[in-house]
Amino acid sequence: MHRVQVELGERSYPIDIGPALLQQTDLLLKHYPQVIIISNETVAPLYLEAASRLFANSQVLHFLLPDGEAYKTLEQFGHIQTFLLENRFARDGLLVALGGGVVGDITGFVAATYQRGVDFIQIPTTLLSQVDSSVGGKTAVNHPLGKNMIGAFKQPQQVLIDTDVLSSLPAKEFAAGMAEVVKYALIADPDFFDYLEQQAEAIERLEPTVLGEMIAHCCQMKADIVAADETEQGRRALLNLGHTFGHAIEAWLGYGSWLHGEAVAVGMVMAGQLAHSRGWLSAAELNRIQRLLTRFSLPVAKPEGMSIQDFLPYMKTDKKVRAGKMRFVLPTSFGYSEIIADVDEVELLSVFS
């Protein structure tokens, strides 16, 4: 088992990573009289029973969302709040997010706001949420005008990552998670890029040791970045590599058409293309990125029919906008990225039209 500690003073917490964690009740740090597990209709039949058994000495209830990004809405957020109130859930209770990024983000936002804040634990069941969204305390719901536009920073009490659950994950979703894994390599770790190339085959057949190592490495990188910049005043924005383009793709297609990771994969390629046109990445390096993403069955070209003009409205409401100016995370060399503020419409049109 790996343990990664997120260092945030009195809001510090451990991330435990390994096989069969859902069978290990001794990992829980605190007892709660009442526990409400939020999950979805796909994950619950597989893991709700095991997750409930973790809290054998508490009253355990559950609330199930429909499956999919389309349900990460203010409306579903309201439904969960109603369920909690109907069941007289009190401030000393615990919420548990059992599922992927959607369940984790909406549960975290409920935990941040129900009676102005209650404890919660993340049990991420997709690769994407294990390496990214369950760590770091960003919570949110989507708005028709933008992804994750309404939310809060709310750290969980702990994160339990059972790598066994990945065996039930559809191949397409596993691939989507790999996009975020590759992202870490491009932000600040060219050695990790080499590792992913070398271990691609072991990763694909879900070799437990490699999975645990890879996920723990991503969590450690994210924990370090979050500890240095919890509320994204600076360096944390690097984690948005590929996301400015990616969010635009998701929003333009309608949330749920493409998986988030698929959109991020294309976003990273587009960021790479911008970097290449500035001379920061060679053609060979750009090619290497595209090849690894393709190796993990990810798309590398924007959706049919979506022009660069279609990206602009979404980019202008991006959360990184300051004083009306767009900001992008771009690779400035292979395996290193920075926040770049001087990309304008003219450059975007010239690179992508």
Next chain:
Amino acid sequence: MHRVQVELGERSYPIDIGPALLQQTDLLLKHYPQVIIISNETVAPLYLEAASRLFANSQVLHFLLPDGEAYKTLEQFGHIQTFLLENRFARDGLLVALGGGVVGDITGFVAATYQRGVDFIQIPTTLLSQVDSSVGGKTAVNHPLGKNMIGAFKQPQQVLIDTDVLSSLPAKEFAAGMAEVVKYALIADPDFFDYLEQQAEAIERLEPTVLGEMIAHCCQMKADIVAADETEQGRRALLNLGHTFGHAIEAWLGYGSWLHGEAVAVGMVMAGQLAHSRGWLSAAELNRIQRLLTRFSLPVAKPEGMSIQDFLPYMKTDKKVRAGKMRFVLPTSFGYSEIIADVDEVELLSVFS
């Protein structure tokens, strides 16, 4: 002018209190490129123009809510978020709450959650919000099953209290504010109770010096309590004196039938009656409380037709509930209150039936 500093480390901020503050542009601590003022249809015709002039060098937009507690909802919260997104409001913008508690609470909750948090300033225009809700960072919307059930702790960047605006406040609303003023005297300051009795006449005719003194004293008391216990783990719950009964009254009647302060006035009398039955307040002291509230035109008896049984369901979902037990704030002697955990249904029925 009085200045009260709320001491919360890097989230510290000043509250400025005095006449004609809406004419004083030099009080603002920071410039913002875009400012969106949230107000309501009653306050805007009176003060929106003056408030806008404070931000002469920024782009200023406004969003108006209908007036009243009935609009402190998740739905209106969503409408404001939509307005911000439509106007490409960015993280470096400023929200301004211009109005009473409803406007302040909902604006604060939007500020806490729009793109996971933006700056905001409170300009409270009712006595109640000046002495209570604008200070301390509690933000929320109501849920049909309970008041303030969805919200966050979010401190403003500053609070501007212009005492002149009280001249346009309806007498009934001024009275409601006085309930919270009296509350401070009952929590921890018997001398302030004497002061209020002595100055009742000056207060009623809105004598500027007395108003400024009284409001600054309340803000200072609240600032001290909040600084010691920002997220209500302990002592801050004292500010809920009268609120457990009061919230039940508001919810049972339907939000907006009685003013919040009116319900709190009755709630304080009921808390006083409980304390009297326990021997903590003499009949004369209970009488003195009722007399001062009546002097300020406040109700002192629960609504016609509402039995003590009607209170119970609301009390059981109160945010102070721990391990299934209700907790009340009660005066333990004249001018001093504590959090009491051993009040049960039997006692409530015997005192109030």
